[in-house]
Amino acid sequence: MEFCLACWERFCYAAGNPRLNMQRAFAFEEDARFRKFFPRLFMIGISVSITTSSVAAATDAATLRARALEVLAPLPTKMPGAENDTLVLMRLGRKLYFDKRLSANDTISCNTCHETGSRATYRGQSLGAFGKPTERNSPTVLNAGFQFAQFWDGRAADLESQAREPMLNPDEMGMPAEAVLLKRLRASWNYRYRFAQSFPDTAEPFTIANVTRAIAAYERTLVTHDRFDDFLKGSNYSLSRAERKGLELFLDRGCAQCHNGPGLGGNSFQKIGLKNPYANTTDLGRAKITGNEADRFKFKVSPLRNVALTQPYFHDGQAGTLMEAIRQMAYLQLDKELTRDEAGSIEAFFHSLSDQRRALRPHSGLPAQQ
Ligand code: HEC
Numbered sequence: 284m285e286f287c288l289a290c291w292e293r294f295c296y297a298a299g300n301p302r303l304n305m306q307r308a309f310a311f312e313e314d315a316r317f318r319k320f321f322p323r324l325f326m327i328g329i330s331v332s333i334t335t336s337s338v339a340a341a342t343d344a345a346t347l348r349a350r351a352l353e354v355l356a357p358l359p360t361k362m363p364g365a366e367n368d369t370l371v372l373m374r375l376g377r378k379l380y381f382d383k384r385l386s387a388n389d390t391i392s393c394n395t396c397h398e399t400g401s402r403a404t405y406r407g408q409s410l411g412a413f414g415k416p417t418e419r420n421s422p423t424v425l426n427a428g429f430q431f432a433q434f435w436d437g438r439a440a441d442l443e444s445q446a447r448e449p450m451l452n453p454d455e456m457g458m459p460a461e462a463v464l465l466k467r468l469r470a471s472w473n474y475r476y477r478f479a480q481s482f483p484d485t486a487e488p489f490t491i492a493n494v495t496r497a498i499a500a501y502e503r504t505l506v507t508h509d510r511f512d513d514f515l516k517g518s519n520y521s522l523s524r525a526e527r528k529g530l531e532l533f534l535d536r537g538c539a540q541c542h543n544g545p546g547l548g549g550n551s552f553q554k555i556g557l558k559n560p561y562a563n564t565t566d567l568g569r570a571k572i573t574g575n576e577a578d579r580f581k582f583k584v585s586p587l588r589n590v591a592l593t594q595p596y597f598h599d600g601q602a603g604t605l606m607e608a609i610r611q612m613a614y615l616q617l618d619k620e621l622t623r624d625e626a627g628s629i630e631a632f633f634h635s636l637s638d639q640r641r642a643l644r645p646h647s648g649l650p651a652q653q
Pocket residue numbers: 380385391392393394395396397409410411412417418419420421422423424427430432433434435436442445446449450454455456498
C-alpha cells in the first residue's frame with residue numbers, strides 16, 4: 284500500500300485502494316495549487332485594473348484640465364493693487380468695514396450686507412439703515428477686486444470708488460454728508476491713532492479718499508482658495524468624478540463663453556435673456572448708466588467663485604436656489620434645456636468653487652434680511 288502524501292488521511296489507508304487514493308491525492312494537490320494560484324491571479328487582476336483605470340482617470344483629468352485652462356484660470360494669490368497696501372492700512376480698513384458708525388443711525392456696517400467671514404457671503408435684497416430694502420441683490424465682496432468693474436451694472440471702476448457710494452446712499456448706510464462721517468471718525472482716539480499711522484505723510488489723514496482707500500485695502504485681502512484651483516494647478520483628485528463631469532458639462536454647454544477667466548465671470552457685460560427674455564424687465568441694467576439702447580438688460584457677468592455660498596441669485600435675487608439659477612441660465616442665455624442630472628452635475632462642480640475655510644463655517648446667526 285502506498286502512502287497518500289497529500290493529506291495523510293486515515294481514510295485513504297482504510298479505503299484499501301491505492302490507485303484511487305493516489306488519484307485523490309493528485310486531485311487534492313492540483314486543487315491546492317489552484318487555490319494558492321487563484322488569489323494571486325485575483326490580486327494581479329485587481330491591481331492591473333486599478334492601474335489601468337487610474338491611468339485612464341489621470342489622462343481624463345489631464346485632458347479636462349487642459350481644456351479648462353483654455354478659458355479658465357486659477358485665481359492669483361494677490362489682487363491687483365495689493366502690492367501698495369500696508370498692514371496698518373488693511374487693519375484700519377477691516378475696522379471700518381465692520382464698524383456700524385459708518386451708518387447714519389449706527390445700525391449697520393458693510394459686513395451686515397456682505398459678510399466676509401462665514402458661509403453667508405450674500406444677503407439677498409438687504410435692508411438699509413432705515414429699513415428700506417436695497418434695489419438689487421447684494422453681491423459678495425470676496426474676490427470682488429479681481430473684477431473689471433464694480434456693481435451689477437459696472438458703474439464703479441474699482442473698489443475705492445465703489446466704497447464711497449454705500450455710506451452716502453440713503454437706502455444703504457444713509458450718512459447725510461461726507462463731513463458728518465469724517466467728524467464721527469475723528470472723534471475716536473482709536474481712529475485718530477490708526478489714520479495717523481496709515482497715512483503718515485499727510486497733514487490731514489481724515490479724508491473720504493483715505494477712508495475708501497483703507498476699506499479697499501482690506502477688501503483686497505479677501506482672496507479665497509478652493510479645490511477647483513488645486514485641480515487646475517495639477518491635483519487630479521481635488522475634484523470628485525461628479526464634479527469633473529459637471530466641469531465638462533459647463534464647458535460643453537457653453538457657460539464659459541461668458542463665465543471665463545480666473546473668476547469664472549466678472550470680466551464682461553452681457554444681456555440677461557440673450558436667447559429667451561428674462562421675466563423681470565424693471566431693471567434696465569447698464570443702459571441706466573450709459574443711456575445706450577444696446578445696453579438694455581446688460582449686467583456684469585457674475586463671477587462664480589463661491590457661488591454655492593451666495594444664494595439668492597441674479598441681480599434681483601429672483602432665483603432662490605443654485606439649481607434654479609443653473610437651469611434658468613441655460614434656457615435664458617443658451618436656449619438649452621438641462622435635465623435635472625445635468626444641472627445637478629454643474630451644481631456639484633460649483634461646490635468645488637467654495638472657499639475651503641468659509642464653506643465649513645456656519646452662518647453668523649444674523650437675522651436673514653430678505
Ligand atoms: C444695505 C446693504 C449694503 C450695505 C450696508 C453695503 N452694501 Fe455694498 N452692496 C449692496 C448692494 C445691494 C450692492 C449691489 C448694488 C448694485 O449693483 O447696484 C452692493 C455692491 C457692493 C460691491 C460691488 C461688488 C460687485 O461684485 O460688483 C462692493 C465691493 C460693496 N458693495 C462693498 C461695500 C462696502 C465696502 C460697504 C461699506 C462701506 C458696503 N458695500 C455696504 C448692499 C450693501
